[in-house]
Amino acid sequence: MNSGRLPEEFRDRTKSFAARVIRVYTKLPLQKDEVHVLGKQLLRSGTSVAAHVREASRARSGDEFVSKLGGALQEADESSLWLELLREECSIDPALTKPLENEASELMAIFTTMINRSKGKI
Numbered sequence: 001m002n003s004g005r006l007p008e009e010f011r012d013r014t015k016s017f018a019a020r021v022i023r024v025y026t027k028l029p030l031q032k033d034e035v036h037v038l039g040k041q042l043l044r045s046g047t048s049v050a051a052h053v054r055e056a057s058r059a060r061s062g063d064e065f066v067s068k069l070g071g072a073l074q075e076a077d078e079s080s081l082w083l084e085l086l087r088e089e090c091s092i093d094p095a096l097t098k099p100l101e102n103e104a105s106e107l108m109a110i111f112t113t114m115i116n117r118s119k120g121k122i
Contacts (some may be wrong), residue, residue, distance in 0.1 A: 005065060005118070006057045010110075014050040014072070017103055021046030021079065024096055028086070035090050040084035046100075048075040049107065066118050073111040080104040 009027040021042060028039045049072050056068035083101045 005114075007052065008038065011050075011053055013056060014053040014107065016049040017076075017100070017107065018050040020100055020103070024100060028092065028094060032090065033115065035086065035092070038082050038086050038090065042079055042086070045075045045078040049079065062118060062121060066080075066115055069111050069115050069118070073108055076107045076111065078102045080108070 014070065025039050025043045028035050030036045030039060044103050052068050052072035052075060056065050057070065059065035059068055080101055083097045087097040087101075
């Protein structure tokens with residue numbers, strides 16, 4: 001029903017974000033306990049962004065669409081936190097985290113706009 005609200009390019013963008021999170025995770029020094037824990041959190045939240053967007057594209061109502069996008073927004077924000085902590089507290093190279101931090105920020109802005117516009121139509 002709502003697949004027209006989410007262009008294929010946007011679904012691909014969030015899938016690409018998830019794939020980039022996976023690639024970053026594989027480059028982390030996981031033998032350090034704190035990096036392992038934060039990396040797992042990042043892996044979970046970063047891949048969940050794309051999953052929520054897929055769910056939103058199959059939403060049966062406007063309320064469900066907004067709810068699923070809200071979930072994607074939360075996961076993107078959480079991903080941003082884990083990336084910041086990896087960079088700031090675990091000394092992970094900013095060259096590895098910053099591009100994903102920027103993308104998470106852009107996705108959060110898009111989700112916020114989409115949610116606000118959709119709420120106005122419900």
